[in-house]
Amino acid sequence: MLSKSAVAAVLGVLATSTVAHAEDAPKQRFTHEGYTYVYEVKDTKTGQVINGRRFPDAVAFNLSVRNGRVSGVTGGQSVAFKVADAKGATSQ
16 A cells, blocks of 8 residues: 555656656656655646556555645545655654
8 A cells, every 4th residue: 555655656756757748747756664655746727646666566556646635545545634644754
């Protein structure tokens, strides 16, 4: 399952990167706690959508970021929390 600290890393990347055209956006990646997260971010009218997989186990995650909240599914589990909660998370 995508931990809050992993989501914090994704959100940190989002805050520091800009994408001119979402359809041209390359997949992004980072490593956290021995897993590599590969994902893409799409801007929508209502917020951002983050879709990707965690490797080596290929666990999918699909997150929506809107109105200061993160929600979605990771590893078959529903997740929902405030963006501020993820930003406060730390890696172990």
